[in-house]
Amino acid sequence: MKEKKTDHVVPLKNAAFAAFLAWFLPGLGHLYQGRKAKAAIYAVCILGLFFFGALLASGKCGVARCVYISMSPGPGAGVRYYYFAQVWAGAPALPALVQYLNDPTGVKQAANGFMAPPIQVTPGSRGYSENEPSIDNIRKKLNRRFEIGTLMTTMAGLLNIFAIFDALYGPVNEEEEERNRQKKLEEKRKRQRAKRRKGEDAAEM
Structure with a gap:
């Protein structure tokens, strides 16, 4: 798709700031640069992919359960490597960081478990019951929707990396x-x- 050009050069304005905006909210950096067509495409495609994936992984066990941070290498949820890709989708993935900082063990489950980490099994803990949001129970209740939601939100984050570089360096x-x-x-x-x-x-x- 062709961009509107001035003297054959796309005005990138403050490219570093545009790249930050492109990370914070997909499409925002391109809107700042005046590249409205690309801004709309990135916003609809990346945000649509992320939110649809998060919606798929929602149910009685909580909302957007496929997006969370877990840094526990032991029994329980384990280390959630997918989040390192999901976070590139920007602000939509940041509630998971807030939930983790609020309670990394997942015991509190604030905001109906919205992007909260699954409950962790820690040394000395009593474990968890079938009704508690452990990773096993979440996977059992959501079934394949958990995996599909994980892939969609991860893809959204990875796609936004390309959008960030486009905002930083511009088109060819x-x-x-x-x-x-x-x-x-x-x-x-x-x-x-x-x-x-x-x-x-x-x-x-």
Whole structure:
């Protein structure tokens, strides 16, 4: 898709700030740069993918249960590596950070378990019952919706990385690329002509 250009260059404004905005809310960085078409595409596609995945992983066990932070390597939820990709979706994934900082063990389950970590089994704990939001119970209640929601929210975060780089560096300037290609081609031809002339001079001697 072609961007509106001024003197064949997309005005990136403050590119670093635009990249931050693109991370914080997909599409916002491009809107700041005046690239409204891309802003709409990124916002609809990335946010739509993230929210639909989070909605799939919701039920009686809580809301958006596929997005959470867990750093416990022992029994229980384990280390949630998927969040390192999900967090690139920006603000929509940040409630998980708030929940983790509020209670990393998952015992409190504030806000109906919205992006809260599953309850952890810690040394000296009594374990958990069938009605408590352990990772096993959450997976059992949501079934494959938990895995699909995880994949969709993870993909949304990974896709937004491309959007962030686009906000930071801008699109490829096709005309400039063509000029550089022609310049390199001309330099190559000059070297070839100089080489031929040198060969002819040597032959005459």
